Amino acid sequence: MNNILRKEVLTPEIKLFELECPLIAAKILPGQFVVIRSYEKGERIPLTVADVNKEHGSIIIIFQEVGKSTAYLGTLKKGDEIIDVIGPLGKPSEIKIFGTVVCIGGGVGIAPVYPIIKALKKKGNRIISILGARNKELLILENEIKKFSDELYITTDDGSYGKKGFVSDELKRLINEGRKIDRVVAIGPSIMMKVVAEVTGPYEIKTIVSLNPIMIDGTGMCGGCRVEIGGETKFACVDGPEFDGHLVNFDLLMKRQAIYLKEEEESFAKFKKEGV
Ligand SMILES: Cc1cc2nc3c(=O)[nH]c(=O)nc-3n(C[C@H](O)[C@H](O)[C@H](O)COP(=O)(O)OP(=O)(O)OC[C@H]3O[C@@H](n4cnc5c(N)ncnc54)[C@H](O)[C@@H]3O)c2cc1C
Ligand code: FES
Known part of the structure; x- marks a missing residue:
């Protein structure tokens, strides 16, 4: 097994x-x-x-x-x-006919957005994918995602592939062009999801994000993954990991994600020297 x-x-x-x-x-x-x-x-x-x-x-x-x-x-x-x-x-993604869905993946967040793109496309939605990475070498699943996308845009932070800039810049461009967008799904670093939610907020475009707080048991028992959604405490492992991006307290999430940075760095350095 x-x-x-x-x-x-x-x-x-x-x-x-x-x-x-x-x-x-x-x-x-x-x-x-x-x-x-x-x-x-x-x-x-x-x-x-x-x-x-x-x-x-x-x-x-x-x-x-x-x-x-x-x-x-x-x-x-x-x-x-x-x-x-x-x-x-965790709870599965909501897969329904929404219309035009912009699906955004940043860094390794491209991996979790891929099955959602596939399922939304098979359901009959029009898919605009935006993928972003720090540079060309770090971009994954481009060909796989292209197969299920009506349009695909790529950004890199250093401009080594696609457009130079961030995924949120491409989203802003689509909105400014007056494109009809019924829903946005964004998965990537917390700061990326925060910015995407800030871009769509004023236009009231429903924006789903997948949160990645520290998890231990993954079954709602330890409380390690608690996040604040619309002022209420939720457990990302059982209530999520997907939530309405306009309700997420991203600042608290990022603060909690950094709690063990010192211990994580020490443990990684020890692993590099001594193994497990
Ligand atoms: C629901 C969910 C799905 C995820 N899916 C993926 C995925 O498909 N691919 C992927 O590369 N990463 C994914 N992650 C993140 C992944 O779990 C962390 O990168 C991993 O736990 C890091 O462990 P580490 O010991 O290598 O790094 P560490 O040095 O221990 O930590 C590095 C960073 O990873 C995060 N992290 C550490 N431990 C945990 C933990 N137990 N739970 C969550 N985050 C942690 C923290 O932000 C930390 O600062 C996901 C996280 C969540 C919550
Ligand atoms: S990981 Fe323990 S409650 Fe969610």
Whole structure:
């Protein structure tokens, strides 16, 4: 169980695993995630399921190596086993006919937006995708997303591919051109989702974001993932991870995400020196 059937290195920092998880593959829906523990004393980390292969009974996860747990995960090879993969967790995305949906993915946030694009397109929506990355080398899933998009725009921070700038600049351009937009789905760094929600707010365009607070159990027990939505406390793992972007207290989210920065840096430095 949980064998790595395929490993792809998408960029030096971003890896794709196809995992043999037949029970999860049979049930997972777009927007849901799994919690993974890769070795006996390893921490539990949440990762979105980017795709599913029901025939193989497998799921695809795509992760960026940002610290100890993801860097260790990246050292595993085809044929290795991951000791725990728990899911499906979280509420699935709302997949209905909305009209024209602008789907925005930033950095590794492109992976979780991909299954939503696919499902919304199959349902009959018109999809305008905007993908952004720091530079050309870090851009993932362009060809896969193109297949399910009526229009696709790409931005890079340094201008090495697509337009120089941010995904929110492309969204502003579409709005300024008077394009009819019925819904926006944005997944990426918290600051990106905050800016996107600020752009759409004055136009009252419904904007869905997927939040990534620190999660531990992923089942509503620990309270680690609490976020403030419209002044109320919610648990992102069971009430989300998707929420109305206009109601999210992003400043509090970003503050809470940075609580363990010192410990995370120390743990990553120790891992680089000594391994797990
Ligand atoms: C619902 C959800 C889905 C996610 N999906 C993906 C995905 O598909 N691909 C991907 O690359 N990343 C995803 N993430 C983020 C991923 O879980 C973190 O990058 C990972 O936990 C970092 O662990 P680390 O030990 O490598 O890094 P650390 O050095 O421990 O931390 C680096 C940063 O990652 C975040 N982080 C650390 N631990 C956790 C944790 N237990 N839960 C959540 N965030 C944490 C913090 O912001 C932290 O500052 C998702 C997060 C959530 C909440
Ligand atoms: S991760 Fe523990 S309550 Fe959500």
